[in-house]
Amino acid sequence: MVLTTTSIRESEESLHCTFASRYVQEPLPKFKIPKKSMPKEAAFQIVNDELMLDGNPRLNLASFVSTWMEPECDKLIMASINKNYVDMDEYPVTTELQNRCVNMLAHLFHAPVGDDETAVGVGTVGSSEAIMLAGLAFKRKWQAKRKAEGKPFDKPNIVTGANVQVCWEKFARYFEVELKEVKLKEGYYVMDPAKAVEMVDENTICVAAILGSTLTGEFEDVKLLNELLTKKNKETGWDTPIHVDAASGGFIAPFLWPDLEWDFRLPLVKSINVSGHKYGLVYAGVGWVIWRSKEDLPDELVFHINYLGSDQPTFTLNFSKGSYQIIAQYYQLIRLGFEVITEITLNTTLCFFKSEQQLPGLYYLI
Ligand SMILES: Cc1ncc(COP(=O)(O)O)c(C=O)c1O
Structure with a gap:
């Protein structure tokens, strides 16, 4: 698993992102806005990696909602x-x-x-x-x-x-x-x-x-x-x-x-x-x-x-x-x-x- 969660106290939980560590060394607080900014690549990596734990929308038939449209419409x-x-x-x-x-x-x-x-x-x-x-x-x-x-x-x-x-x-x-x-x-x-x-x-x-x-x-x-x-x-x-x-x-x-x-x-x-x-x-x-x-x-x-x-x-x-x-x-x-x-x-x-x-x-x- 790419992301691990360290729980110190509930409000101090933070994210450790393995792949983003080439850009950032500090863990990311989970429930508070971080004090400092981070490189855009690191932000992308962290969010993208965490989202990998979501299901695949194309396999989601719940709520009968559309999950695919033509590339022209996506444009x-x-x-x-x-x-x-x-x-x-x-x-x-x-x-x-x-x-x-x-x-x-x-x-x-x-x-x-x-x-x-x-x-x-x-x-x-x-x-x-x-x-x-x-x-x-x-x-x-x-x-x-x-x-x-x-x-x-x-x-x-x-x-x-x-x-x-x-x-x-x-x-x-x-x-x-x-x-x-x-x-x-x-x-x-x-x-x-x-x-x-x-x-x-x-x-x-x-x-x-x-x-x-x-x-x-x-x-x-x-x-x-x-x-x-x-x-x-x-x-x-x-x-x-x-x-x-x-x-x-x-x-x-x-x-x-x-x-x-x-x-x-x-x-x-x-x-x-x-x-x-x-x-x-x-x-x-x-x-x-x-x-x-x-x-x-x-x-x-x-x-x-x-x-x-x-x-x-x-x-x-x-x-x-x-x-x-x-x-x-x-x-x-x-x-x-x-x-x-x-x-x-x-x-x-x-x-x-x-x-x-x-x-x-x-x-x-x-
Ligand atoms: C009969 C019916 N009415 C209303 C809704 C709510 O629709 P929406 O998700 O578009 O708000 C649904 C959703 O499944 C439904 O099946």
């Missing part, structure tokens, strides 16, 4: 690695590429965008941020409606399956929304739409369905959910909407099952998130959230920054972030096109089937 990434996305006046072309991606995805998900209209959506760090933003939009819309009706608006809830990814629990805890989970049962590991609709009440800000459950890859039946919820909305006078967490399935279903109705073709689906860094084939750090229309994103959540001169509307949790992920996403979409994305998707989804035993419309990613 674009290196050329834009120092661009701060939020400086939109400095990097208007990057902003434009983001807008193009948003529109491409909105069309892919059948958003009702007229020829002379632009789609409503934003690039995020991943599906987690996208879900926080979508959830906030639902919470604000619900609160505004309740306030206007003179009804209490302090106990919002969201209905999901118990199979939701942890980001939904984060959303619920961070933004003070009760998470009402439909229990799973032996042999049935996704949200049952009928049970979900039963759990909806006047405080439900939305029902979140998953297209590609993290546990099994199974698609939830969004079409049936839309039907049942439409019926309940009619009976009660509520207008509970649906969000689709298509973190994985958003880049699968449109290519493998274009006729499967899970997206904005269903009237109650008001927003959809997808991870660009999963089956969108980009390295970690990009997700997307698309709204059905302007009306579904409350104005009060959009901030207008004029940091560098012109007015730039933003709706993100962070201010500064990298640009390369957006550029890489645009590269993948135009480079591969519908045809090759479909081929890659077929190859990467090891097997898929429609189960006759389950509710109709259940599809699987893996």
Whole structure:
């Protein structure tokens, strides 16, 4: 092993790097900034050697995140690695590429965008941020409606399956929304739409369905959910909407099952998130959230920054972030096109089937 760690006291632990010792003699404190600088070669050697103990990303199938891109795209990434996305006046072309991606995805998900209209959506760090933003939009819309009706608006809830990814629990805890989970049962590991609709009440800000459950890859039946919820909305006078967490399935279903109705073709689906860094084939750090229309994103959540001169509307949790992920996403979409994305998707989804035993419309990613 190249690196050894000497533990004197926890706070005084230091690194001894064998190969870097041609440049440096002193051990490197582990938890304190070293007093002196060191040659760049030594810094590289030390960090590089320690990183050898990490796994090999190309062998990492956890979290379904892309670990390889073409060298041409790597070149674009290196050329834009120092661009701060939020400086939109400095990097208007990057902003434009983001807008193009948003529109491409909105069309892919059948958003009702007229020829002379632009789609409503934003690039995020991943599906987690996208879900926080979508959830906030639902919470604000619900609160505004309740306030206007003179009804209490302090106990919002969201209905999901118990199979939701942890980001939904984060959303619920961070933004003070009760998470009402439909229990799973032996042999049935996704949200049952009928049970979900039963759990909806006047405080439900939305029902979140998953297209590609993290546990099994199974698609939830969004079409049936839309039907049942439409019926309940009619009976009660509520207008509970649906969000689709298509973190994985958003880049699968449109290519493998274009006729499967899970997206904005269903009237109650008001927003959809997808991870660009999963089956969108980009390295970690990009997700997307698309709204059905302007009306579904409350104005009060959009901030207008004029940091560098012109007015730039933003709706993100962070201010500064990298640009390369957006550029890489645009590269993948135009480079591969519908045809090759479909081929890659077929190859990467090891097997898929429609189960006759389950509710109709259940599809699987893996
Ligand atoms: C269904 C689902 N939603 C959300 C997420 C979170 O996505 P991200 O890692 O892009 O934040 C995941 C990640 O595995 C997921 O599977």
